Amino acid sequence: MIEGLLLGIHTALSLKNMLMIFGGCIVGTFIGMLPGLGPMSIIAIMIPVAISLGDPAAALILLAGVYYGAIFGGSTSSILINAPGVASTVATSFDGYPLTRQGKAGKALTIAAISSFAGGTIGAILLLFFAPTLASVALLFHSSEYFALMVVGLSAIAAFAGSGQVFKALLMTIAGLVLATIGEGAQFNMPRFTMGIMDLQSGIGFITLAMAMFAIPETLFLVLDPARSGKASDKQSEISNLRITREEAKKIAPVVGRQSIQGFLIGVMPGAGATIASFLGYAVERNIAQKDEREEFGKGSVKGLAAPESANNAACTGSFVPLLTLGIPGSGTTAILLGALIALNVSPGPRLMQDQPDIFWSVIISMYIGNVVLLILNLPLIPYIAKVLTVPRTFLIPFILFFTLMGAYIGQNNATELLFLVGMGVAATILRFASYPLAPLLIGFILGPMLEDNFSRATQLHDGIGFIWERPMTAVLLLAAIILIVLPPLRSRAKQKS
């Protein structure tokens, strides 16, 4: 591990990769601050740039920097204008925005930055110990266990989708798996479901689908409802005072510690992610707070702000554990990262640590550096970065749509891909209106070929589907997957009856 760490430090501290960290954090913060644009859209837009680098380590470091920056940027718009770009920063606005209204915007941003830094750093330390252990266990897995593990991962993503959403999420996951079967797969070397369309021979582009699922619906929502853009107006002048008192620091320290660990553990679970971590973190801290402090929650409590901030950043780090060690993305964002890695001929999984240790360790080290960069660079720059909130939507929206179209065009270089992007984007917007979660679709699409590949290998190895009952670990995992899908709806029905 020490050798790996040193290799990671050496790789991450190279001039090129340091530039990637700085660039990623700044770009992520700037774009993440724009209301309506979440980390998934930003990463999807940045993928063509990352792939053009041609260096998997640099690409992943850039995208991880963008991810952290976007989370931090999203918190800033939540605090300043009460416009959380994504669900994971909604809890931040509960106490962040009241603090801004009290004229303490600078203080709120400092607390958010420090809590995010602590959450990310504690998460990165935990990742350092969790990831190699899990990777060494995963090396014992055969293709049948991998298949079962992916089924568990996909089921967990559906199971954690929320009350009343489990089967909708499952439906979206299957839709993603179905879309992944279109085209000429490497395994069978024959076209499937192309409907005679030449452009579908190579399958649907992952970048196109990612853009269609996230960037287009979010931008169209900004067009449909201008109020989502929020207003920066008079908040600029209140940002300059960034100080927090020693008493406030003492108050938030235990909250940050607790929520970083809890957030990380939630982030490790596929499907749970930063949103659940931030809401749960907020709820736990409110419940355990003393009565007088509890009444402050929702009115500008520093604890209420620190809890979701540290939890969501730690959860983001935690979501890298299944990605790096099992090759299974636990969230939409890590699914996009996985897609980018596959495009760069890197296969994340237990062998990544052995076969490409420079990538594995440099990503972990870059997380530490990224957190430090975010703190020392963004905190003093907040008053200037926040000016991006004043960009009028009349310029912002056409530019976002243009970059979305460009991302897909550069990737495939044909106009049909753009028409497909627009069509899928409109379909995704309608699905969002009907409260269908879209991340499971993308995760299903990315995991589809791997799932089919492992299923095929296991079937060929055992000359049929006998592996399901012949290998106990596979049977247990598949049983767990069924329980994960069936249990939440049964519990909610029982709750409704009682």
Place this chain on the structure above:
Amino acid sequence: MALDRWIALIIALVFLIYGHTAFFGMDDLLPPILKRNPIWPSTFPKILSVVGVLAAIVVILNVEKSAKQVGDDMDISKWRDYRLSDAVVLIVGMMAYALSLRSLGFLAATFLFLALGGLLLGERRFWLLVPVASVASYGIWYLVDSILGIYMTPYPAFLGR
């Protein structure tokens, strides 16, 4: 019936067509040597279509009562309050941009998309809109063409490359 259940019905129909193709349209084309394999190209799609249709039926029947997701504040019932026409025109604009990239060339198509997009959304400061759209069109073309090395036709087709 609520929108989510209508959508589930459409998805179920798509899965049925997909399943029909997998069950009855793929195996005949398979070379005899591949038929000896325990797994065929249609195996996985067959499983997906069955599971997909079952999941869609659960949503259509509303077995699991729907609840709105946290943070999802767009409501279809308020569609009259939304700027639907702006969104439709922008979608048409995106399609027009896709179709005109080759014929008009990157510079003109991008300039028109950015300028008309801003105009549609209510921007009337032409002294700002025109230079921003012009500089962005040329700047991005230069970045993509010269720095990323990806060729994109800059001028209209009738002017040649």
